[in-house]
Amino acid sequence: MKATSLLYLDGVSVTFDGFKALNELSLTIAPGEMRAIIGPNGAGKTTMMDVITGKTKPDRGEIYFDGAIDLTGEDEASIAEIGIGRKFQKPTVFESHTVRDNLELALKAPRGPFATLFHVISGGETKRIDDLLGLIRLSDRKHELAANLSHGQKQWLEIGMLLAQDPKLLLVDEPAAGMTDAETAETAELLKDIAQDHSVVVVEHDMEFVRSLSVKVTVLHEGSVLAEGSLDHVSANERVVEVYLGR
Numbered sequence: 001m002k003a004t005s006l007l008y009l010d011g012v013s014v015t016f017d018g019f020k021a022l023n024e025l026s027l028t029i030a031p032g033e034m035r036a037i038i039g040p041n042g043a044g045k046t047t048m049m050d051v052i053t054g055k056t057k058p059d060r061g062e063i064y065f066d067g068a069i070d071l072t073g074e075d076e077a078s079i080a081e082i083g084i085g086r087k088f089q090k091p092t093v094f095e096s097h098t099v100r101d102n103l104e105l106a107l108k109a110p111r112g113p114f115a116t117l118f119h120v121i122s123g124g125e126t127k128r129i130d131d132l133l134g135l136i137r138l139s140d141r142k143h144e145l146a147a148n149l150s151h152g153q154k155q156w157l158e159i160g161m162l163l164a165q166d167p168k169l170l171l172v173d174e175p176a177a178g179m180t181d182a183e184t185a186e187t188a189e190l191l192k193d194i195a196q197d198h199s200v201v202v203v204e205h206d207m208e209f210v211r212s213l214s215v216k217v218t219v220l221h222e223g224s225v226l227a228e229g230s231l232d233h234v235s236a237n238e239r240v241v242e243v244y245l246g247r
C-alpha cells in the first residue's frame with residue numbers, strides 16, 4: 001500500500017496537552033484520487049492537514065508521499081516544494097493586484113510562500129495563465145483587481161494560484177464556507193475539473209456539496225477514521241449518524 005499510494009498515513013497520533021487530536025489515524029489516497037473528509041468539530045480534520053503539510057509533527061506514526069518520501073522528516077517549506085499545495089479556509093490573494101497578476105506571481109514564485117518579483121514571462125506562461133483563468137472561471141475578470149472579486153471568486157483565484165505551482169496533491173479546507181449556492185455548485189465543478197489531473201483532499205461540512213463531488217468519503221471522529229466509502233455508504237452507518245450527520 002505504501003509504495004502505490006500518493007499519500008499514506010499509518011497509525012498517526014498527535015497529542016495536545018494530553019488530548020489526542022489524532023489517534024492512530026490511518027488512511028491512504030491513491031494517485032489521481034479526489035477524497036472528501038468529513039466529521040464533527042474537533043474530529044481532527046485540520047490537524048490531519050497540519051501533519052501532512054509539516055505544520056505539526058506527529059508524536060508517532062508514518063506519513064509517506066508518492067510511495068517513498070517520508071514527510072515526517074521534512075519541514076513545511078520542503079513539503080510544499082515536494083508538491084503538496086494547501087488552500088486554507090480564508091482566501092489570501094494580493095488584493096491590490098489584478099487577477100491575472102496574482103496568477104503570474106504564483107507561476108513565477110518558487111513553491112511555498114510567494115516571494116518573487118514580477119518579471120517578463122514567456123509565451124508558454126501566457127498560455128498557462130489563460131488556461132488557469134479559464135479553469136478558475138475568471139477569464140472575463142482577469143484585469144479586475146482581486147480586491148473587487150466576490151468571496152467565492154477570491155477562493156477560486158487562490159486555488160488557481162496554488163495550481164500555478166503545479167502540486168501533485170492539493171489539500172482544500174472548507175472551500176464552500178461562506179459561498180453562495182451558485183458559487184458552491186460551481187466550486188464542486190471546479191474541483192472535479194482539477195481532479196482530472198491532480199489528487200485532491202477536500203475537507204467540507206456542506207453535505208450537499210460533498211454529494212455533488214461524488215467521490216469516496218472518509219469520516220473522521222476523535223482523531224481516527226470512523227467510516228469510509230461512498231456518501232450513501234457512510235450515511236447509512238449508525239455511528240456516523242449519531243456523531244455527525246444526525247446533529
Ligand SMILES: Nc1ncnc2c1ncn2[C@@H]1O[C@H](COP(=O)(O)OP(=O)(O)OP(=O)(O)O)[C@@H](O)[C@H]1O
Nearest residue numbers: 016017020021039040041042043044045046047048
Ligand atoms: N495547537 C493546538 N493546541 C491544543 N489543542 C489543539 C490544537 N490544535 C487543535 N487542537 C484540538 O484538537 C482537536 C482537533 O482539532 P481540529 O482542528 O483538528 O478538528 P477539526 O476536525 O478540524 O474541527 P473543525 O471542523 O471545527 O475545524 C480539537 O479539540 C482542538 O481543540
